[in-house]
Amino acid sequence: MKRDDKAVQVATIGFTGKSAQEFFDLLKNAHVRTVLDIRLSNTSQLAGFAKKQDLPFFLDKICGAGYxxxxxxxxxPDLFKRYKANEMKWDEFAAAYVDVIAKRRVESNLDIDLFRSACLLCSEHLPHHCHRQIALEYLNSQWNSRLKITHLT
Incomplete structure (x- = not known):
């Protein structure tokens, strides 16, 4: 069987700093098929419209997308807590996070096809200091740069 080496379009989005309309319009306009929720805590009341309990319904009804x-x-949890408490700098957090996902062997345990027309969801408004960007950079380094990444802001 021939391996498909085509580029895989994948996006990222953070829900904070966006209204529900902005959030769902960004996903819909980007033709996102599946939202991949990589948040540590996705049940908080602070998540509002993006709570785990409600998001699959909204994605299906508004965007025709899965969750x-x-x-x-x-x-x-401890790593994230230390970073949020300013006990470590961003670069230290990023390096430690890469160690975590490398030990989990995510590049072997996740199928690249799951990322096709998908969007990684996290909380941070912008990707620059968010683990969603690090996750995709790591996976791209392991998957021969096949991921073509767009950050929806």
Missing amino acids: VEMPELAPE
């Missing part, structure tokens, strides 16, 4: 919870790309 997959992907905890294997979430950071370890």
